[in-house]
Amino acid sequence: xxxxxxxxxxxxxxxxxxxxxxxxxxxxxxxxxxxxLWEGLVRGLDVQRFLLPAPSEILSTFWDxxxxxxxxxxxxxxxxVGGFLIGSAFAVLVALVLARWRPLGNALMPYAIxxxxxxxxxxxxxxxxxxxxxxxxxxxxxxxxxxxxxxxVNTLRGLTSVRPESVELMRSYAARERDIFRRVRIPTSxxxxxxxxxxxxxxxxxxAIVGDYxxxxxxxxxxxIRRSAGIFAFEEAWAAIFVASVLGIAFYGAVALAERVVLSxxxxxxxxxx
Amino acid sequence: xxxxxxxxxxxxLTKDFARGGVRALQEIDLEVRQRExxxxxxxxxxxxxxxxxxxxxxxxxxxxxxxxxxxxxxxARLDRDYGIVFQDAVLYDWRTVAKNIxxxxxxxxxxxxxxxxxxxxxxxxxxxxxxEGHYPWQLSGGMQQRVSIARALAFDPPLxxxxxxxxxxxxxxxxxxxxxLLRIWQxxxxxxxxxxxxxAEAVFLSxxxxxxxxxxxxxxxxxxxxxxQPRNTDTREQERFFELVTQVRELLRTGDRSGEExxx
Numbered sequence: 001x002x003x004x005x006x007x008x009x010x011x012x013x014x015x016x017x018x019x020x021x022x023x024x025x026x027x028x029x030x031x032x033x034x035x036x037l038w039e040g041l042v043r044g045l046d047v048q049r050f051l052l053p054a055p056s057e058i059l060s061t062f063w064d065x066x067x068x069x070x071x072x073x074x075x076x077x078x079x080x081v082g083g084f085l086i087g088s089a090f091a092v093l094v095a096l097v098l099a100r101w102r103p104l105g106n107a108l109m110p111y112a113i114x115x116x117x118x119x120x121x122x123x124x125x126x127x128x129x130x131x132x133x134x135x136x137x138x139x140x141x142x143x144x145x146x147x148x149x150x151x152x153v154n155t156l157r158g159l160t161s162v163r164p165e166s167v168e169l170m171r172s173y174a175a176r177e178r179d180i181f182r183r184v185r186i187p188t189s190x191x192x193x194x195x196x197x198x199x200x201x202x203x204x205x206x207x208a209i210v211g212d213y214x215x216x217x218x219x220x221x222x223x224x225i226r227r228s229a230g231i232f233a234f235e236e237a238w239a240a241i242f243v244a245s246v247l248g249i250a251f252y253g254a255v256a257l258a259e260r261v262v263l264s265x266x267x268x269x270x271x272x273x274x
Numbered sequence: 275x276x277x278x279x280x281x282x283x284x285x286x287l288t289k290d291f292a293r294g295g296v297r298a299l300q301e302i303d304l305e306v307r308q309r310e311x312x313x314x315x316x317x318x319x320x321x322x323x324x325x326x327x328x329x330x331x332x333x334x335x336x337x338x339x340x341x342x343x344x345x346x347x348x349x350a351r352l353d354r355d356y357g358i359v360f361q362d363a364v365l366y367d368w369r370t371v372a373k374n375i376x377x378x379x380x381x382x383x384x385x386x387x388x389x390x391x392x393x394x395x396x397x398x399x400x401x402x403x404x405x406e407g408h409y410p411w412q413l414s415g416g417m418q419q420r421v422s423i424a425r426a427l428a429f430d431p432p433l434x435x436x437x438x439x440x441x442x443x444x445x446x447x448x449x450x451x452x453x454x455l456l457r458i459w460q461x462x463x464x465x466x467x468x469x470x471x472x473x474a475e476a477v478f479l480s481x482x483x484x485x486x487x488x489x490x491x492x493x494x495x496x497x498x499x500x501x502x503q504p505r506n507t508d509t510r511e512q513e514r515f516f517e518l519v520t521q522v523r524e525l526l527r528t529g530d531r532s533g534e535e536x537x538x
Contacts, residue, residue, distance in 0.1 A: 163362075163364065165360045165362065165364045166364055166366070168327070168330075168332050168358070168360075169358065169360070169364050170381075171332055171351070172330055172332065172351065172354075172356065172357070172358045173354060173377075173378050173381040173382075174351055174352045174353075174354060174381070175381060179381065183366075183377070183380075184366070187366065187367075187368045190368075265367060265368045265369075265409050266367065266368075267367075267409075267411045
């Protein structure tokens with residue numbers, strides 16, 4: 001008997017955090033150092049505040065304006081998440097259809113690629129007209145369309161990158177196409193899907209904020225940033241950017257966490273070899 | 275049990291590949307009887323894997339007849355009359371060892387209790403008890419291939435098709451797996467068709483060795499392996515073993531010379 005066996009990685013939360021702390025320590029140090037450097041440079045060189053305010057000022061502005069900023073942040077976050085969900089759901093559905101009927105996929109793929117090259121954000125003023133300038137639906141539409149392509153392309157690649165023997169094995173069991181999808185293609189596609197979804201979180205936030213720039217409810221993050229910068233309240237603009245960053249990272253982190261749970265079998269998640 | 279019943283019967287089987295019109299197999303006639311262990315041996319790319327896939331109805335022949343377990347190959351596949359083992363274990367990464375072995379049983383709609391009972395037996399058979407909850411990437415190559423064999427045998431198919439199953443393993447593991455396979459073959463009631471390009475492996479394992487020529491593959495000769503059963507490590511050191519190895523090697527060389535269409 002061969003005995004080279006990798007023991008299952010203990011999955012206790014404490015261990016994960018323990019390992020995490022060691023892995024993350026250098027990154028945290030860099031972060032703290034960077035902020036300190038920024039603060040020191042701004043103060044030491046007396047940088048004009050319209051160029052770059054100090055982190056401490058941004059933070060204190062955030063604290064003073066926290067109610068407005070958090071509510072604006074959540075408003076825009078809802079636009080981003082809504083667009084993400086609609087765009088991703090549609091993308092997965094289309095990928096499934098294209099993987100199931102390959103000739104259709106081959107016929108449509110050139111158009112999908114061409115459509116992907118269209119700068120979607122340019123449509124923002126038009127979606128404002130379609131869905132109403134004050135409705136979050138117009139920003140969701142932008143986010144959804146931006147999110148659609150990376151998720152669709154990744155999922156489709158996952159669904160079709162199944163090894164031929166995996167399919168032959170299923171055929172040897174007289175499996176129907178439906179079984180092959182359920183038991184082979186869909187599980188194979190999950191790591192690809194999550195790669196797409198993680199990219200999508202970032203794109204959805206960008207879509208929602210830039211969508212805000214083209215007008216809409218006053219209680220939106222993009223509007224806050226634009227207005228603050230317009231009246232030279234740069235600390236406020238930066239504080240709003242800070243909120244956008246925190247929400248964006250949280251969004252990405254949530255999807256990455258979901259990936260760890262869903263792909264608990266995957267070597268990359270279990271800390272083993274690929 | 276009727277020892278003479280043919281489990282696989284091939285009649286003037288020919289296969290041309292649509293692309294480029296390359297002829298892979300030419301006029302293959304072969305009968306594999308119940309409880310036999312038949313190896314197909316030939317140079318790389320001669321079409322022995324294609325032949326195995328034709329028996330499994332995974333590739334369609336251009337002409338000729340394929341009868342498996344007394345019915346057309348297509349019907350035999352629908353009736354799940356064979357289990358198949360590939361060169362790579364082809365385990366599903368997202369399934370544990372136990373769930374990989376249970377895959378064909380799920381396809382046959384066995385209920386949970388019956389499935390886990392059977393998986394327990396199979397894990398014992400391939401000596402992987404204690405590894406049921408492991409994922410494929412946590413196992414060595416030899417262990418993965420054992421899981422793959424357990425999966426192929428789980429539903430007790432009358433025929434086992436093996437496509438160079440130990441080709442990717444190191445020599446030591448390979449010899450150990452050969453012994454295991456012989457033990458499993460003796461414990462189950464399977465008939466085995468085994469593709470390999472190792473002469474020693476073919477002679478050691480088989481009751482008959484079918485020697486194929488380079489593409490287009492024809493049967494150059496069939497060698498009856500009259501080594502005593504059960505075989506063990508001593509078998510490899512017997513004089514008769516070396517004689518048979520030489521006989522197979524010479525047939526391979528004859529096949530090489532007679533290959534007119536393609537130089538080796």
